[in-house]
Amino acid sequence: MKFLVDTHAHTIASTHAYSTLHDYLNVAKEKGIKLFAITDHGPDMADAPHFWHFVNMRVLPRIVDGVGVLRGIEANIKNLQGEIDFFGDYLQQLDIVLAGFHEPVFPPSTAENHTQALINCIESGKVDIISHPGNPAYPIDIERVAQAAAKHNVALEINNSSFLTSRKGSEKSCTAIAQAVKEAGGLLVMGSDSHVAFSLGDFDKAEEVIEAVQFPIERLLNRSPEALLCFLSARGHDSLDEYAELV
Numbered sequence: 125m126k127f128l129v130d131t132h133a134h135t136i137a138s139t140h141a142y143s144t145l146h147d148y149l150n151v152a153k154e155k156g157i158k159l160f161a162i163t164d165h166g167p168d169m170a171d172a173p174h175f176w177h178f179v180n181m182r183v184l185p186r187i188v189d190g191v192g193v194l195r196g197i198e199a200n201i202k203n204l205q206g207e208i209d210f211f212g213d214y215l216q217q218l219d220i221v222l223a224g225f226h227e228p229v230f231p232p233s234t235a236e237n238h239t240q241a242l243i244n245c246i247e248s249g250k251v252d253i254i255s256h257p258g259n260p261a262y263p264i265d266i267e268r269v270a271q272a273a274a275k276h277n278v279a280l281e282i283n284n285s286s287f288l289t290s291r292k293g294s295e296k297s298c299t300a301i302a303q304a305v306k307e308a309g310g311l312l313v314m315g316s317d318s319h320v321a322f323s324l325g326d327f328d329k330a331e332e333v334i335e336a337v338q339f340p341i342e343r344l345l346n347r348s349p350e351a352l353l354c355f356l357s358a359r360g361h362d363s364l365d366e367y368a369e370l371v
């Protein structure tokens with residue numbers, strides 16, 4: 125099965141990334157990607173875009189040449205309370221909200237603290253997807269997090285970049301996460317976490333993890349644009365009507 129939906133991509137708005145929206149659209153067309161999300165880093169990261177970057181995403185076309193572009197963020201989890209660095213009505217105007225741990229904002233702590241912060245973030249209702257929960261720098265109680273995510277209809281990400289360019293040693297924890305989400309009846313999503321357009325929609329390593337645990341395809345959000353859009357609608361995003369032609 126070819127997966128044509130990607131929920132995680134950074135543009136030059138995060139200056140350690142190297143592609144524009146146009147670059148991503150070109151690659152999407154080449155590869156047949158149907159729907160992807162622009163998810164630059166939340167404002168608390170050192171080289172993240174300003175808060176207004178996210179506010180003004182309303183100027184972006186939703187569909188270009190048949191490719192859907194979701195307006196998103198990869199927010200930072202800031203503290204034990206699971207708060208993130210984007211808030212208010214502006215959060216509701218985005219189509220998709222990822223959040224995760226990043227060292228400059230939340231320095232690695234104890235497994236109990238990571239677990240509590242993630243569960244609080246999941247319970248807050250503000251976040252659709254937890255990005256790279258398998259990062260070995262942030263050990264967690266995987267079963268507790270998987271159960272909280274399943275209960276609150278939050279997806280956990282299997283991040284393809286974690287096996288290639290960052291977060292070395294993620295295989296074991298990501299496989300355990302996939303297994304725990306399977307057992308908890310929850311949702312998984314694969315993200316390329318592209319920092320350059322060439323890797324958009326690349327999930328080779330993440331697919332190996334999914335296959336290793338025989339994760340049920342009907343609970344994998346990348347399986348179709350419809351699957352992701354239904355999930356986001358159920359999460360309360362009411363801005364998705366214009367994507368209907370993709371499904």
Ligand SMILES: [Zn+2]
Nearest residue numbers: 198224255256
């Ligand atoms: Zn990240």
Ligand SMILES: [Zn+2]
Nearest residue numbers: 132134198317
């Ligand atoms: Zn990212």
